[in-house]
Amino acid sequence: MALSRTGLGEFHLGLADGSTLESSRIVRRVPGRRIVCFGQWRGQAVYAKIFLGKSGYRYAERDLQGVKLLEQAKVNTPAVLYHGADVDQHTKILIFAAVAQSQNAEDIWQTLKDGQRFLLAQSLVREVAYHHNAGILQTDLYLKNFLVEGEKIYTIDGDAIKRLPNIFTDKCALRNLAVLMSKFDVLECEAWCHELVATYLSARKKQLLIDERSLKHDIWSHRQAVVKGYADKKVFRQCTDVSVSRTFKRFLAVSSKFYHPQLLDALIDPDALLESANSQKLKSGNTCTVALTKIGADEIVVKRYNIKSFWHALGRAFRVSRAAKSWTNAHRLQMYRILTAPPIALLECRFGIVRRHAYLLAENIAAPDVAEYFSAADSSAESWADKKNAARNIASMFYKLNLLKITHGDFKATNIKIVGNEPLLIDLDSMREYRYRWMFERQHIRDIRRFMRNWQHQPEVRQLLLDAFNDIYKDARLLTLSGVATR
Known part of the structure; x- marks a missing residue:
């Protein structure tokens, strides 16, 4: 059924009992396996699960048995109004009463x-x-x-x-x-x-x-x-959130939210994006080249991770690219509800299994970095209150990273943007998640020390942040080891 992959969701489906399911909206797709839609059946608002493929009958029966267990246990669950097949016996369908105002x-x-x-x-x-x-x-x-x-x-x-x-x-x-x-x-x-x-x-x-x-x-x-x-x-394979294509010479993963023909056309020659007259070069160095460009209505930051020499190319050929690390870490932060620039696409130039240049595209975040934010000249009480709030939010982010055992690896001021008084992390290729706390803590202490070095010549800002860190962290031990404890 093509609708399991694309389409707006308005369709009619004849059922084996002679009735018709009138779908007005697709709620969820699992390509080739299942569609969940909202619509009307016999004049009543309903949600329908349409099970596709060879295993459709088995999954439909398993779902139905689970609903029966809930009903037997007197646990609230939407009533099953229909369970059976479509008129052609190609798909199995469960229809549930829609719970009004839910x-x-x-x-x-x-x-x-x-x-x-x-x-x-x-x-x-x-x-x-x-x-x-x-x-x-x-x-x-x-x-x-x-x-x-x-x-x-x-x-x-x-x-x-x-x-x-x-x-x-x-x-x-x-x-x-x-x-x-x-x-x-x-x-x-x-x-x-x-x-x-x-x-x-x-x-x-x-x-x-x-x-x-x-x-x-x-x-x-x-x-x-x-x-x-x-x-x-x-996020490295085809799924609801990401569209993936592979050839002998390239690997491309594109976020479904940003997937459109203009972006795909632009990625045929990503270097042209970096060198375009319409692009603004943000950084041009040995390790990476970064530019701000516009594709359709989207402002996009394009980052190419450069190959510096033959030996560097050889060393990177069989390792996970830094672009791929940034791609995975951006999705990791999103899953943990930590702000970061939304990842748009990952492109790796390859020769079979050998990796060469790699590119990361992310949404541009038009916001000041943390140094610019705290250096703003406005000295009003309202501005100071905002800065105090931002300092607490930064300390909360660090404490959250501590609980999750995640280190960033490069907490210079330019890698933290401030959006609505909330910190947003960028430049994620050095970020790492640890399994063991004893391995993590030493690196977390380094992260705190590196962040605090940004404020060596701004004692007011440093004190504001010290107060926030000491207020947020429940255990002062890590702050003491970082040299920022005040209690």
């Missing part, structure tokens, strides 16, 4: 303030506790798999509903709780963990002993595994 929890989450988010987090934790009381697991615990209608939570995606195992039941349930909590921002999770555990325990029908330290480790492990699977693997 939104998925992920969309609602984006609109809420901290206190409201905590209340929603509590509601989701209670819902998962009710699942466990009923002996079931939602194994795909993304926030979008919950619908919120006022105070009511609906669980969706029957394919992910399984029974709790008969052995190690409590351990499995707590790991499932950790999966849910890993979907919350790491700073929020750190602040809320104790209260969310208390919420879970109060909703369970049995006494449990929860080791919060072990739970936090499970949360971190799952969060990192999901991000690694996406940023290190998924």
